Amino acid sequence: MAANPAALDSLTWPMIATARERIASRVSCTPVLTSATLDAQSGAQLFFKCENLQKIGAFKARGATNAVLALSAQAARRGVATHSSGNHAAALSRAARLRGIPAYIVMPNNSAQAKRAAVERYGGRITWCTPTLAAREAAARALVAETGAVLIHPYDDLLVMAGQGTAAVELLEQVPDLDVLLAPVGGGGLLSGCAVAAKALRPVIRVIGVEPAGADDAARSFRAGTILPSVNPQTIADGLRSSLGVRPFAEIRHWVDDIVTVPEEAIVRAMRTLWEVLKTVVEPSGAVPYAALLEPHPQLLGKRVGIVLSGGNLDLDRLPWSTPPAA
Amino acid sequence: MAANPAALDSLTWPMIATARERIASRVSCTPVLTSATLDAQSGAQLFFKCENLQKIGAFKARGATNAVLALSAQAARRGVATHSSGNHAAALSRAARLRGIPAYIVMPNNSAQAKRAAVERYGGRITWCTPTLAAREAAARALVAETGAVLIHPYDDLLVMAGQGTAAVELLEQVPDLDVLLAPVGGGGLLSGCAVAAKALRPVIRVIGVEPAGADDAARSFRAGTILPSVNPQTIADGLRSSLGVRPFAEIRHWVDDIVTVPEEAIVRAMRTLWEVLKTVVEPSGAVPYAALLEPHPQLLGKRVGIVLSGGNLDLDRLPWSTPPAA
Numbered sequence: 001m002a003a004n005p006a007a008l009d010s011l012t013w014p015m016i017a018t019a020r021e022r023i024a025s026r027v028s029c030t031p032v033l034t035s036a037t038l039d040a041q042s043g044a045q046l047f048f049k050c051e052n053l054q055k056i057g058a059f060k061a062r063g064a065t066n067a068v069l070a071l072s073a074q075a076a077r078r079g080v081a082t083h084s085s086g087n088h089a090a091a092l093s094r095a096a097r098l099r100g101i102p103a104y105i106v107m108p109n110n111s112a113q114a115k116r117a118a119v120e121r122y123g124g125r126i127t128w129c130t131p132t133l134a135a136r137e138a139a140a141r142a143l144v145a146e147t148g149a150v151l152i153h154p155y156d157d158l159l160v161m162a163g164q165g166t167a168a169v170e171l172l173e174q175v176p177d178l179d180v181l182l183a184p185v186g187g188g189g190l191l192s193g194c195a196v197a198a199k200a201l202r203p204v205i206r207v208i209g210v211e212p213a214g215a216d217d218a219a220r221s222f223r224a225g226t227i228l229p230s231v232n233p234q235t236i237a238d239g240l241r242s243s244l245g246v247r248p249f250a251e252i253r254h255w256v257d258d259i260v261t262v263p264e265e266a267i268v269r270a271m272r273t274l275w276e277v278l279k280t281v282v283e284p285s286g287a288v289p290y291a292a293l294l295e296p297h298p299q300l301l302g303k304r305v306g307i308v309l310s311g312g313n314l315d316l317d318r319l320p321w322s323t324p325p326a327a
Numbered sequence: 328m329a330a331n332p333a334a335l336d337s338l339t340w341p342m343i344a345t346a347r348e349r350i351a352s353r354v355s356c357t358p359v360l361t362s363a364t365l366d367a368q369s370g371a372q373l374f375f376k377c378e379n380l381q382k383i384g385a386f387k388a389r390g391a392t393n394a395v396l397a398l399s400a401q402a403a404r405r406g407v408a409t410h411s412s413g414n415h416a417a418a419l420s421r422a423a424r425l426r427g428i429p430a431y432i433v434m435p436n437n438s439a440q441a442k443r444a445a446v447e448r449y450g451g452r453i454t455w456c457t458p459t460l461a462a463r464e465a466a467a468r469a470l471v472a473e474t475g476a477v478l479i480h481p482y483d484d485l486l487v488m489a490g491q492g493t494a495a496v497e498l499l500e501q502v503p504d505l506d507v508l509l510a511p512v513g514g515g516g517l518l519s520g521c522a523v524a525a526k527a528l529r530p531v532i533r534v535i536g537v538e539p540a541g542a543d544d545a546a547r548s549f550r551a552g553t554i555l556p557s558v559n560p561q562t563i564a565d566g567l568r569s570s571l572g573v574r575p576f577a578e579i580r581h582w583v584d585d586i587v588t589v590p591e592e593a594i595v596r597a598m599r600t601l602w603e604v605l606k607t608v609v610e611p612s613g614a615v616p617y618a619a620l621l622e623p624h625p626q627l628l629g630k631r632v633g634i635v636l637s638g639g640n641l642d643l644d645r646l647p648w649s650t651p652p653a654a
Binding site for chain 2: 029033052053111200272278317
């Protein structure tokens with residue numbers, strides 16, 4: 001997809017501060033949960049930023065709202081468009097409705113019913129396509145040509161990245177003296193935005209991305225210093241299968257201290273623990289950062305660690321720990 | 328069980344105000360969640376008081392902590408005891424540990440592993456018995472005779488009821504202008520405490536108890552004006568199978584405006600909706616009040632309704648919507 005025309009070449013703190021003001025009345029200031037039980041298990045003090053309680057159930061509401069509200073009246077007039085089967089589609093639909101413009105969403109025809117329902121709930125207009133990246137991109141191009149809508153990329157867009165970074169701004173107001181911030185990384189919108197925000201507000205903080213081992217393109221790219229795209233990613237964390245975007249990667253290289261990977265088994269265990277102990281419904285992608293903390297890390301003992309629980313949208317009929325009874 | 332010796336004959340506002348101060352630093356001030364989606368579905372403005380995020384995962388932490396901290400040094404010296412397979416057992420164990428005294432818990436030998444683990448996590452000393460009320464009471468009596476511990480009843484105790492009422496005090500500070508307050512009713516500790524608190528702070532509020540149709544002794548007792556004990560209650564809401572206590576009933580008759588019942592199907596649907604939309608893990612008992620609001624009620628249109636989500640402890644391997652695949 002083409003970059004948003006308002007995008008500049010790199011993400012700066014003032015862009016995030018502006019995003020914060022722009023979206024303040026349109027998204028939730030999400031709560032921070034803590035647990036003495038989880039603190040004892042990890043040896044650190046954990047602060048869970050509940051973006052699963054954000055509008056549309058994921059941090060994606062922040063970036064999409066910022067990108068849509070930042071459009072000029074002229075640019076916004078014909079609506080916005082994206083191709084997505086996930087939280088960005090719902091977030092863009094909602095943001096467009098707030099602005100009173102149409103949202104055109106290209107969705108693969110194998111999308112889960114819950115995702116379709118979320119887009120429809122917020123008034124998004126769905127165009128179905130076959131489930132390949134080529135078909136999605138072609139359908140989106142055709143839609144834009146036909147409608148004149150502005151494409152809003154789910155993560156490779158500085159206004160979207162700036163919006164996502166407001167999660168870290170809020171968290172550092174709620175818990176100012178964090179030592180470490182952990183965020184999941186898929187396309188990189190959340191991690192890049194949070195890294196720029198956190199380092200601006202608290203230069204001593206360590207920012208660490210966490211990624212499924214089965215979709216480790218960000219970790220490999222980070223070490224190689226160049227984007228190594230994802231090839232056939234295999235992970236339950238459906239929100240983190242995308243390849244790292246060019247703009248997010250530029251910020252991540254500069255601001256992020258490390259990217260670590262976690263196995264599938266740890267993601268499922270982390271998700272279940274968050275449900276059982278924090279009583280909060282986190283989707284697999286949202287549980288990925290905590291999966292890195294299931295065992296104590298010597299370097300984190302006693303540290304104050306912020307963790308972005310990025311979203312809570314999933315199919316309750318298909319939980320990863322449901323083992324069918326023996327026939 | 329014998330009543331707590333410190334108990335007086337009826338529950339008053341000053342007892343609740345004292346409880347609030349006594350337990351303030353030992354329990355959580357739980358957040359209130361809202362949802363535009365659920366408001367639209369119900370036609371009312373809903374404020375969910377998240378006692379599933381309370382210490383030990385349920386409001387029971389309030390009452391048990393109040394009862395244990397209110398004991399004189401002399402009375403507390405030999406510890407406290409109860410028979411319970413549920414949240415009160417964990418709450419009492421935790422409260423006793425806060426005070427540095429032993430908690431003796433009689434549990435039926437068919438208790439779920441998760442409940443045993445919760446009691447053990449907080450240092451409760453478990454005595455196993457056969458799963459009948461007679462065996463539980465006999466074991467508790469023997470334990471008290473042997474140890475000199477003070478029995479703390481899960482609900483038929485004014486100090487426990489006063490502690491539970493602090494949930495309504497907090498909610499009315501967080502959302503002062505509620506029109507209606509809904510709470511589940513089992514033994515009646517939560518409903519009675521919340522009713523006395525709410526009517527003291529806001530006399531115009533309507534307080535309504537909600538009960539599973541399959542365990543409707545409180546609704547029947549409320550209409551009859553006398554306690555009609557529960558006979559073979561059948562409900563997924565395991566926290567609400569107890570029969571109404573004498574002391575809670577006296578307050579409920581006086582202060583509660585109505586008690587309504589909900590079918591099992593609505594409880595499961597309510598629970599699932601709260602997980603999906605509010606992203607919060609609520610146990611079946613905790614979903615009971617919201618089950619009364621799945622359909623719009625003309626008399627609640629536009630009203631501000633507080634709902635106590637009483638707890639979030641359950642076995643994630645046995646969710647009520649998991650249908651085993653066909654063999």
